[in-house]
Amino acid sequence: MFCFLLQYAVFYFTLTHADIQCSWGVVMKNSVTIVIASRNIGKKAEIKNLLSGFPVIIKNLDDFAEIVSVEEDGETFIENACKKAKFTARLLGLPALADDSGLLVDALGGAPGVRSARYAGENASDEQKCSKLIKEMEAKSNRRAVFKCAISIAVPNGCVQTYEAECEGRISENPAGCHGFGYDSVFFYPPLEKTFAQLTMEEKGLVSHRGKALKKFRNEFDKVLSWIRQNMTTQ
Numbered sequence: 001m002f003c004f005l006l007q008y009a010v011f012y013f014t015l016t017h018a019d020i021q022c023s024w025g026v027v028m029k030n031s032v033t034i035v036i037a038s039r040n041i042g043k044k045a046e047i048k049n050l051l052s053g054f055p056v057i058i059k060n061l062d063d064f065a066e067i068v069s070v071e072e073d074g075e076t077f078i079e080n081a082c083k084k085a086k087f088t089a090r091l092l093g094l095p096a097l098a099d100d101s102g103l104l105v106d107a108l109g110g111a112p113g114v115r116s117a118r119y120a121g122e123n124a125s126d127e128q129k130c131s132k133l134i135k136e137m138e139a140k141s142n143r144r145a146v147f148k149c150a151i152s153i154a155v156p157n158g159c160v161q162t163y164e165a166e167c168e169g170r171i172s173e174n175p176a177g178c179h180g181f182g183y184d185s186v187f188f189y190p191p192l193e194k195t196f197a198q199l200t201m202e203e204k205g206l207v208s209h210r211g212k213a214l215k216k217f218r219n220e221f222d223k224v225l226s227w228i229r230q231n232m233t234t235q
């Protein structure tokens with residue numbers, strides 16, 4: 001009987017406090033909805049996990065009807081991340097978060113850079129991108145490379161905030177490791193004496209460009225929430 005009453009009380013409370021989400025649903029008082037400007041479910045899960053405990057509801061583009069995608073034609077990662085976040089926020093009338101990242105290799109004048117995803121052609125596999133990079137690095141003595149990441153959060157009125165981070169390493173002579181994605185198997189990280197593909201996801205997250213940018217974002221998230229609320233009420 002007591003259990004039944006307790007269940008009924010929880011049910012009634014949930015119904016009457018529809019703006020409250022917790023670990024078994026999604027609700028917290030005054031929660032803010034943020035859209036990840038991506039269809040990548042891995043990214044959505046990562047951000048959701050990172051912001052657990054904050055009063056936010058995380059969605060991505062799959063939660064909305066067909067939307068046109070933005071051309072990533074900026075000269076920098078910041079430009080691309082800002083463009084995606086602003087476009088999505090304005091279109092959906094909700095705060096939107098976008099990231100852009102890539103690899104810059106000194107001996108190649110900063111290539112592949114903002115073209116990291118398309119370096120070996122529009123539909124090239126990670127293996128093809130890494131093979132092309134290793135080939136272009138043949139006989140190069142300076143093998144320094146940097147991964148960079150920019151994360152932008154925008155509100156519908158066009159205001160945007162960006163967090164950036166980078167991770168320095170070098171391009172290995174041969175691919176090694178089986179974890180990760182993209183250029184992980186050819187990015188050697190000297191402090192751990194391994195390529196990114198030889199690290200677990202958790203190990204990589206502690207030192208990677210994206211992990212560090214997300215950490216900065218999370219550390220400031222209380223301020224970001226106030227900024228979002230202020231901008232959403234004054235637009």
Ligand code: IMP
Pocket residue numbers: 099100101102103116117129147180181182183184196208210
């Ligand atoms: P995006 O920021 O998800 O668009 O990534 C752009 C491209 O940069 C990816 O397709 C990868 O090729 C490369 N890239 C970005 N971050 C990483 C990483 O952490 N490891 C390996 N490759 C990456």
